Amino acid sequence: MASPMYRQIAEDLRAQIESKELSPGQQLRTELELREHYGASRNTVRDAIKLLTTLGLVETKPGQGTFVVRKIDPHVTMLTTDPKTGPGGDITQHSGVGQVVISSDPQVEIQKATPSVAEALRIAEGSQVVSRHQKRHIDGTPWSMQTTFYPMGFVLKGADRLIQADDIVPGTVSYLADTLGLRQIGYRDWIKVRTPDATEANFFNLPLDGRVSLYEIFRTGFDQTGTPMRLTVSVYPTDRNQFIVNVGDVPNLNITS
Amino acid sequence: MASPMYRQIAEDLRAQIESKELSPGQQLRTELELREHYGASRNTVRDAIKLLTTLGLVETKPGQGTFVVRKIDPHVTMLTTDPKTGPGGDITQHSGVGQVVISSDPQVEIQKATPSVAEALRIAEGSQVVSRHQKRHIDGTPWSMQTTFYPMGFVLKGADRLIQADDIVPGTVSYLADTLGLRQIGYRDWIKVRTPDATEANFFNLPLDGRVSLYEIFRTGFDQTGTPMRLTVSVYPTDRNQFIVNVGDVPNLNITS
DNA sequence: GGGTATTTGTCCGTATGTATT
């Protein structure tokens, strides 16, 4: 009837954390101390801590101890912008007060379209695409990775800056409009959540057991004929990112919390 | 140098799963068999399986065995609709082919505004609000929970159907327009991801160790004066839900995958 | 830099409980 001991221990510690009896950043008692305190074996105490770890309440540091996690101040990204003038293609992060956003130079590759890229751009699977990949940091913390795919035909028709490893200012949307007459009149964002792979866990400094997941947002941009002209795939760790969607008339937001 | 044994075992099994050598739904060898196969102790094999479990690749069933998880066919919800005519207030699920959506009768309560509700509705903390709560199933599977908050003043001014535990057809948006002259001209969705609490894990049949997280979407609706008129908080398990945001002109979507 | 104490990580063996078939 009674729940297992490791759960009871975890519940007891959880209550202490929720009630701020143990404050964020504070160190818990060591496994040996908890073992004596609860009259359990060290492995049972470790099971309790393991549970709290996957719940995202504590984190363990070898050689140091177990600590209550400090919640990361989340970064909020607006998904709805004017598709014709605003960023609208790549998803840009909007920095809050005193936040410093740093984007890496794009890493440009010519690739064959994977099935999902081909479907989004409505081109043949295996045909060539330009891939532009960027990483973004905020205040020194890795925040997002994004890759934008363009049909290779754009380059052949004259948009050769797409294959240069530099930022395109004032933006690829207006560059493609100027060069090829392609106007982006809208985009669709498809939002999913999944566990990170090893590369992503490494870049974002996430635990490799997948307990912190990622938003994966597929943004397909459409030109004036309704044809897909670009696909941007962005990933953001869910522990430090939130999103806003505005529909219709919405008053300005003053972020207080 | 070498990674720990339980990781190597997990990696070996993971590779078999990714390569479809072990297909979704298929049973893995038992812990005892794996123990002999890898020449490790049962506890070490269990550590490997535990890792795969938090990665969401396998699930264990006492008395039966360990199985490769079957990926759930995700349900896609459109977040951008016409705020004046469409649902726009409550978030409605759009059913795919042959999917049966069932919404429970709303559970109506009068509550005091929590700080976050008060802030969203721009009313005083602790003032009274009407809370309408609904649960939704698709094809018999629990899919989402949502609670909408209205200022209690709406009821006093005549919108007394808000406190009846029935569906308001054709929708609360048009009901409030007819009754109080409040027209919703826009809304803002704020999208977060967090771990479920015990109640939510129970309703959605999620493991209580928090490895499946929830979208939590705060939708604030605004009337013609730019004043918040409603707050809808919805939660959706991330393992079975995705979202779409359309901006500008976007061609119709035919869902193929 | 080295050495030592502390703390968590890995791995083992064993016993017993619980859920399912």
Added chain:
DNA sequence: AAATACATACGGACAAATACC
């Protein structure tokens, strides 16, 4: 009722990471 398979719990040993002197 019996067999099977995972879940819980204990105790012990050594490794690895970190901090401190």
